[in-house]
Amino acid sequence: MDDRTFVLWRGQQRINFNEDDLTAERISAVFRVERSGLYLQDDFSRVARFPNSMGNFETTMWRDRTSLEVKGTDLATADTAHALPSPQDFGITASSSSTGVHDPQSNRIQSANRNPLSLQTSSAARPSRPSGEIRRKVFLAEFDPETMTPIPTATAYLKLKPEQCAVEDVAKITKEYLNVEEDLILMDTNGFEITDNPGTRGSEFWGKGAMKVYACKEVEYERVKQKRAKTASRQVKGKRGHPVDRPSLAEYINANLILDKLDEIEEFIQRNTKCCKRLHDLDNALVATFKCTICLNVMPPNGIEFAGCCDRLVACVECADEWHQSSSSCPHCRNEDGRSKRKRLRGFESLVNLIQN
DSSP, rough: OOOEEEEEETTEEEEEEEEGOOOOOOOHHHTBOSTOOOOOEEETTTTTTTTOSSOOOOOOOOOOOOOEEESBGGGGGGTTOOOOOOOOGOOBBBBOOOOSSSOOOGGGGGGGGGGGGGGGTTTOOOOOOOTTTTTEEEEEEOOOOOOOOEEEEEEEEEEEEGGSSHHHHHHHHHHHTTTTTSSSSEETTTTBBBBOGGSSSSSHTTTTTTEEEEEEEEEHHHHHHHHHHHOOOOOOOTTTTTTTOOHHHHHHHHHHHHHHHHHHHHHHHHHHHHHHHHHHHHHHHHHHHHHHHTTOBBBTTTTTEEETTTTTTEHHHHHHHHHHOOOSSTTOOOOOTTTTTTTEEEEEEHHHHHHHO
């Protein structure tokens, strides 16, 4: 079985790691992070995991293709991370007496020298979000086999421009973010497809913070869609004027299990039908091969006539003897030397008995 892979990311950098390569030393070298404080955080559960004493990460709690954020201190800033800033870094100065006499008030920061704008440190000077940009989380999901509801397995953190706020564009960006080869279908919390229409286009729809968006592989969604259609078609409808009692969760789950078994039986019947048809065609071919040209019945197992002139089984021995009493030609191809080139074959008893039965 192939090794599992995990999607590690930090900032704009995203790299796929095999399970064997998930070590602190390798991750530190690739993402330029201090090894001492390195840890990984699951995008979905937000649970942090540190390497063991050997420098390896335990992966038993992660699924294949889990998205993990690399946390830690950058190597470029590791040396200066613990340096304390000076007052001048904040644009603050302290006044002193020109007479050289110590004044207790001189150690106080003068309000006139304070600059509110200069109190912003370099770490707070982050680039502003582009105008109109939408932040959207999309959960890659699999379907629960019993309830047919989506179960998240990974998370995509998207930055959408106003012109990208459409179903097709969001699905494409999610596919690229999660590095998935198959096409994706976007769904709501109940696992139903979000279709492209005027209501699902624009920042107003995709900017709803309380709305959860899921994505699944197109093949998987079509399978669940067909399963739902079969479930709906087999539901018992109540009489007109009488309400239909909704089934309980246990009854709903049992019904789905029964439908799965019915699908298996249907597939089994289809395979057997194809097999029976092939056997029927084989039986017809054997009957045609051992069919007597004269009496049109299956040749007896102890008397099969072979014609050397046309190289085929032609008739029963009794029918051939009666034929050649009045004619020397072959009963099949009418060759004049048919009587001299006739042969009697043996050894087909079991096969002929099987055909006759």
